[in-house]
Amino acid sequence: MKEKGKQIKKQNWNDLAIFFILLVLIIILAIIRPVFLTPNNILNIMRQVSVVAIIGIGMSYVLISAEIDLSVGSLAALAGIAATMALKSGMGMGISMTIAVVITVFCGLLNGAIHTFVKIPSFIVTMGMLNIARGIVLVMTNSYPVTGLPDSFKMLGRGYIGFVPIPVVVMIVCYVIGYFVLKYTKFGRSIYAIGGNIEAAKLSGIPVSRNKVLIHTISGLTAGIAGVVLASRLFSGQPSAGNGLELDAIAACVIGGTSTAGGVGRLWGTLLGALIMGIITNGMNLMNISTNWQLIIQGIIIIVAVGLDRIKSSN
């Protein structure tokens, strides 16, 4: 009983650390540049982080299960190209987007299946998929962007529902579903068990192989959704889109308290992690700090945030 109380306290302390970082950032930026706290800018930041945040959902699942998915950036590009090419060939909006997402879901499934059944580490499989997907994109487009799309395609990336940008709405919907699945379903709980101790998970009757495939499939799904949103935001299919997105997504997860060793993680932490990164970039842009310095500061924040988390949890 006492042990449990201590655990809850520890959990709270961890959660507070990330809120603390976020709060300090917001206060500093609001003082230096008042425009930072305007509703317009806050919605702007949320729209900017939506792509990384959506990918972060699948990435959290994968990381919690003690695996990794490096292919998400390329898969996002693949989804964008597939959707825009389908649109251009005259297919409807719904069908085009569905095709795009189905393709990345299939790639995710393939990642999971090869990893699980051929027993190749997910790091290797998804690194292969990273190259394959990017290669397919370049072959399909011959490096030329896909343009000349119907105006209605802009809606998803640039439209609003009320005053909320649609990408933000998509992001919130994805997070609500993702949170529910992770927290309240058998499958969701099993992800923690697999990441925590895979042998124990097997022994306790969890269908580990099936669930691992499913986890990678979900990562493909979120990459696909994010890729379509990104393409719509850019109103074109860019062959170079999503380069390095996988690292941003991993950064969002680890800032949010997800352990790369598996077994530990929380979805809302990933959302906060993505927001922290977005706020830093946005704040420094508002202050006209050179991008070169932004990279350095971002790197420091990643290490500090994760470092704080580790110190607290080892106490």
Next chain:
Amino acid sequence: MKIKKLTAVLFCFIMVVSLIGCSMGSDEKATSEKKKDGNKKVIGVSLMTLQYEFFQDIKAGIEEEAGDDYEIVFNDPNMDLQAQIDAIENFCAQKVDAIILTCVDGDGIIPALDTCEEANIPVITVDYKPSGGKYETYIGSDNFLGGQLAAKWAIENVLADNENPNIVFLSNPMSIAAVERINGFKDILEKERPGAKVVAEQGGDSRESFMSIMEDVLLANDRIDLVFSYGAQGGLGSYDAIQAAGREDEVSVIGFDASDEEQAAIAEGGCYKGSIMQFPKKLAEACVDSVTKTLNGEKIEKDIAVEVGVYTADGVVYADDLK
């Protein structure tokens, strides 16, 4: 068990496919050697990357210009210096007759140029000038001059009487060419419009990152008159952001590259006013022409400048058309 068998079959299939791929490759090589026997000269071409339209266009231009006169062997190092050095060493080993090169890095490529010198193979460099080593000529549309041209045109046609314009620069810190373009623009701006204020100068590497940057810059500044971007990605990304913010009447965009997408945006007649146009086809023509002259033992100039222009809604404007 079943799965193991399945994977075994799959692997076999992959191996067979890749074997076929390899054998097709060696077929090509065989034919190229045959043609070489037929006194057809071989040019090895290594461009920085084939991921960008610009280099795709150069590649197409070289193929077209070479026609039946030369056998072309392409290599795509994809921005990887080591891969490019390997490719050049392979060219030397294959004893190609000449090499056309856009280096990934001006300093790093020098050892490879030394290898070419030892092998006595002439090198024509294009678009990116190596900082040392031996090469026959450098063919390029000067980036600094391109930036200057953009500034001259912008002052005449966009800023007009505005003596205190607010300017935004979008650059790519990873590319020396980008920095030179921006510096060229600044050079003219400082002379002709000393009242100009640079409200933001930011770097990025993709359309989405530039869009985000521009969204932030638009929020931070009530008045922006002009955005100058080092390339198409920055121009189009900022154009996206300006459109989304509904500030097209206030902000003008000038890009660089005049890619197809930019040309379409400029044709819309909105705030995308112009883009510096290089002529990859002309660069390619000059490359093949230089190869021919070098192989014939003619002397060629050390620096060959290929003209740039401004692509606008009213057609292409050349440097001579401006004061």
